[in-house]
C-alpha cells in the first residue's frame with residue numbers, strides 16, 4: 001500500500017467507483033492504490049470520473065495535510081485499577097499482557113464478553129489512560145504516546161454526547177470550525193463539514209435535529225455516523241470506536257462497518273470494540289483481538305481465527321456464527337463445541353472444580369487452557385514480529401510525534417463559535433411554551449392580586465413593597481435552579497471536547513455564561529410590562545428602564561450562584577439541596593419578612609441578592625415620595641449596585657476556578 005497526496009484525485013475517483021458496488025457513496029481522500037488495481041472497476045462514465053477528479057482536486061485544497069500513516073503496536077499491555085474502599089485499598093487487574101498491532105488501511109476489532117476489558121484496552125491504546133496505571137509498551141510508529149498525537153487521534157465513545165437541538169449539519173460545522181487548523185478559512189472549514197456529510201451518507205438528514213430523550217431526532221445509525229463524522233472531520237490518522245454498532249439492527253451495523261472500511265482505506269488506522277457481531281459483519285474486519293477476563297485469547301487475522309481455534313482442538317459441532325463461537329469460548333462455555341483431549345481428560349477425572357454438571361469442563365478451566373494455548377503457541381512469534389521496525393520514513397515518524405499543539409481557532413474565534421452554538425442550542429429551552437406560560441401566568445396572577453394598587457398611604461405602600469419584594473425573590477430564585485444544571489449536564493460533552501483539545505476552558509466558560517444573556521432579557525421584560533401595567537406601578541421610560549436593569553442584574557447574580565454551586569459540586573442532588581438552603585436564607589434575609597435582625601446575623605443580608613434588588617426596586621419606585629419605605633432606608637443605591645456587580649463577577653470566578661480544578665478527562 002502506498003500513500004501519496006499527489007495521487008489524491010485518482011483516489012477520490014477510485015473510492016467512489018469501488019463503493020458504488022456497495023450501493024454507498026463514499027469518497028475519502030488521501031489514499032491511492034496502484035493504477036492496475038483501478039483498471040478493472042470502472043462503472044462510471046468518463047464525465048463522472050472527471051467530475052470526481054474535480055471534487056478530488058477541491059478536497060485536496062481543503063485537506064490540511066494528507067493522513068499521516070500511523071502503525072500502532074502494543075506488547076505486554078497490563079492495566080490495573082485501584083479500588084478505594086472505606087477501610088482498605090484494593091488493586092484490581094483488568095488486563096494481563098495484551099499484544100497486537102494494526103497498520104494504516106486496516107480495521108482491528110476488539111471482541112470479548114462483557115467485562116473482558118475491551119473498553120479498557122481501547123482507552124489505553126487511544127492514550128486516554130495516564131501512567132502508571134498500565135504497563136507494557138504502546139507505540140505509534142515506534143514512538144511512545146505524546147501530546148502531539150492528540151490531534152491525530154479520533155475517539156468515538158460508546159455513549160457519545162451530542163447537542164440534541166443542533167441539526168446534523170450544525171453539529172459537524174461547529175466541530176469543523178473548532179477543530180480544523182487556523183490555516184483554513186471559515187468557508188473551507190464549512191466545506192469540510194459538507195464533505196463529511198456526503199462521505200458518511202448523511203445528506204438526507206443533514207437538516208434534522210440530533211434529538212435526545214425529550215426531542216425526536218435522527219435514527220440510531222445516523223447518530224452514530226454523526227459521532228464518527230465529528231471525529232473524522234479532523235482527518236485523524238488513528239480512529240478508535242467503542243461499540244459503534246451496539247443497539248443497531250444488522251443492516252445498519254453493516255453499513256457502519258462499511259463506513260469504517262472506507263475510512264481505513266483512506267489511509268487511517270481503525271480500532272473498534274465490537275460486542276456480538278453477525279457473521280457477515282465479523283468477517284468484514286481485518287484483524288481480531290479476542291479477550292477473555294482481561295487475557296488475550298487470540299490476536300491475528302480474522303480470516304485465520306477459526307483455523308487457529310481448530311488447531312488447538314476447539315471447533316463448533318454445529319453450524320455457528322464464528323463470532324458467537326468465539327464469545328462462547330471466551331466465556332468458557334463449550335456447549336456444542338468440541339474440546340481437546342487435555343480438557344476432556346480433566347472432565348473424566350471427575351474433579352468438581354474442573355467440571356460442570358453437564359459433564360463439560362468448567363469455564364475457568366477452558367479459560368486457562370485458551371490463555372495457555374495462545375501463550376505457548378503464538379505469543380512469542382507475534383512479539384518477535386512486533387519488534388520489527390515500522391515501515392515508515394524517519395521524517396514521518398518525527399512529524400507524528402513532534403508536531404506542536406495548535407488550536408484550531410484563536411481565543412476570540414473559539415468564544416464566538418461556542419457563543420453561537422450555545423445560543424442555537426438553548427433558544428429552544430428558553431422559548432418553550434412551558435416557560436413562557438409559567439412567566440406570563442405568574443405575571444398575570446400578580447397583576448390581578450395587586451390590580452391598580454395605590455401608594456398614597458403607608459398601608460398601600462407596604463402592599464406595593466410586598467409586590468416588589470416578590471419580584472426580587474422570583475427573579476432571584478429560578479435562575480439559580482436553572483443555572484445549577486449547566487456544568488453537571490454538560491460535563492460529558494465538556495470532558496470529551498476538552499480531551500480532544502477543541503478549545504480553551506476559558507473560552508468555553510465565557511461563552512457558556514454569556515450566551516444566555518440575550519435570552520435572559522426577553523422574558524423578564526415581558527413579565528415586568530405585564531405586572532407594572534396591571535398593578536399600576538410607576539412606569540415612565542426612565543424608571544422602567546432602570547427596573548429592567550436591576551432585575552437583569554439580579555438574574556445574572558443568581559445565575560452566578562447557581563453556576564458556582566453546580567461547578568463546585570458537579571452533582572445535581574447535592575447542588576439542589578445546597579441551593580435551596582442558600583436561596584431560602586437569602587430570601588429570609590431580604591429585608592421584607594424580618595426587620596429587626598440580631599446583630600450577629602444581620603451581615604447575612606449583604607450576601608443576599610434579593611435584599612439588594614429589593615432596595616433598588618424601592619428606590620426607583622418611591623425615591624420621589626419618601627426616604628424610608630416599609631422600614632428600608634433609601635440611599636443613593638451605589639452600594640447595592642456594587643454588591644450585585646461583585647456577585648455577578650465573583651460567583652462566576654468561583655465557578656470557573658471550580659471547573660479548572662476538576663479532572664475533565666473522559667470517564668472522570
Ligand SMILES: Nc1ncnc2c1ncn2[C@@H]1O[C@H](COP(=O)(O)OP(=O)(O)OP(=O)(O)O)[C@@H](O)[C@H]1O
Pocket residue numbers: 081083092094112113114115116117118119120121275
Ligand atoms: N475504573 C474502574 N474501576 C473499577 N473497575 C473497573 C474500572 N474500569 C474497568 N473496570 C472493570 O474492568 C473490567 C473490564 O471493563 P471494560 O469496560 O473494559 O469491559 P468491556 O469488555 O468493555 O465491557 P462491556 O462490553 O460490558 O462494555 C470490568 O469488570 C469493569 O468493571
